[in-house]
Amino acid sequence: IILTSYSDQQHAIPALQAGAKAYQLKDTEPEELVKTLRQVHSGEYKLSRAIMPHVLTHMRTQHEPEKEKYYHLTRREKDVLKEIASGKSNKEIAASLFISEKTVKTHVSNLLAKLDVADRTQAALFAVKYHLNGEMTN
Known part of the structure; x- marks a missing residue:
């Protein structure tokens, strides 16, 4: 579980690639952090809404080099x-x-x-x- 003040792609993506099952920001409400702990303990993943755009962008751009072949x-x-x-x-x-x-x-x-x-x-x-x-x- 990553608890951090960094919500940028340069921090979030490497943490997830390294195996983090949760990525939450330090300003997350305490109840939400407890919920995250329980979810991860039961095998679920929990990502802060703030990093979701970065995750989706990263997923899209991972496939782009392959698509670039079309333009050749x-x-x-x-x-x-x-x-x-x-x-x-x-x-x-x-x-x-x-x-x-x-x-x-x-x-x-x-x-x-x-x-x-x-x-x-x-x-x-x-x-x-x-x-x-x-x-x-x-």
């Missing part, structure tokens, strides 16, 4: 990824984008490498995970 794709690779995410085969993608099936295969190989995924299914899951369907038209 060419416009056409993004088009192909969108079609993969919608469940289309290479032949269907070729027809939809007015390119050859061989070109589709090349784009698929390139985007798999750039996204660091093993197959089309993982590429589709990547697109869905990061809600890229609407963004892929850019």
Whole structure:
């Protein structure tokens, strides 16, 4: 249990990463501290409302480096990824984008490498995970 006057991300996140089950500020009401002790004793976690925005921001930014891979794709690779995410085969993608099936295969190989995924299914899951369907038209 961390009891501190620091409510910033530089203190809260490392404390939680180190295994703190509670993070409360010194100005917390005594009744709330007793409640926190009981909750932690029963196996629960208790975080001060003041640090919750920091925790959520940290969680969001932890996934951003992975999403950044998307921005290294060419416009056409993004088009192909969108079609993969919608469940289309290479032949269907070729027809939809007015390119050859061989070109589709090349784009698929390139985007798999750039996204660091093993197959089309993982590429589709990547697109869905990061809600890229609407963004892929850019």
